[in-house]
Amino acid sequence: MATDFFWSYTDEPHASRRRQILSQYPQIKELFGPDPLAFLKITVAVLLQLWTATSLHNAGWLKILTIAYFFGSFLNHNLFLAIHELSHNLAFSTPVYNRWLGIFANLPIGVPMSVTFQKYHLEHHRFQGVDGIDMDIPSLTETRWVTNVVTKSIWVLLQLFFYALRPLFLKPKPPGLWEFTNLVIQIGLDASMVYFWGWRSFAYLILSTFVGGGMHPMAGHFISEHYIFHPEQETYSYYGPLNYLTWHVGYHNEHHDFPRIPGNKLYKVKEIAPEYYEGFESYRSWSQVIYMYIMDRTVGPFSRMKRKRSKTGDGTKKDD
Incomplete structure (x- = not known):
């Protein structure tokens, strides 16, 4: 297994590819x-x-x-990816409406996360792979602990916890009014669920979130998106049927190239500019990705691309 991250000394590839595609196919802006x-x-x-x-x-x-595993997990993971969509303001033209809808979509997930997620996720787009900024990349603690088939299996089972808690430990951001609003509304829903229907109803919601983010087909996108199985490529798309339940997040190269295009139109990017995507490795099964990650002894938490911070201390320059 690798003992260090893959290091790149160039900007992430999406901004430059976006400029190239738009120069050749300006009609993509209509999407x-x-x-x-x-x-x-x-x-x-x-x-x-x-x-x-x-x-x-x-x-x-x-x-x-x-x-929870065979039904609720699909709904809660769908809502998690709806929040991902809303973090890019892809439900309404007015950003604040997207934020309120994100808090609403958060309700069945059981844990307040929509407002905080947006802050870290937009940094992932602007500074993909930049050391100390992109919190999508595993921590050094994870790389030391996750070193074999058994620990990788445990990590996959608990990956939602790592995904959610990693930025809070490595790069905490001071909460604001919106985080407080998200917290109060979520606690209100959780408390109401327990008060009127009991702990089992609330437990169903939490279990749906937990199992849907672990050893579950839909959770394969956490690994498939940026874990490097081919050293020359750092972002991967998935073109399987679960895209219909996940806001088409599988079109991940297309999404990073054009984050202002909603998921249900990303397939059109590939249709309009096929020559930019047909040469990439892609997936048809997220379950297979999980299996590959666990069983391939050369792949682990270090299988991610990293970049040094720029001299200004932030990251490499980006387009929106």
């Missing part, structure tokens, strides 16, 4: 802008998941766990 159906899709998922939770208030724990 920019919000998804008009985003609000409806999020509302349906939120209400369906909350209704399912209340319906399970008297269910046995085995039934709750089973439904």
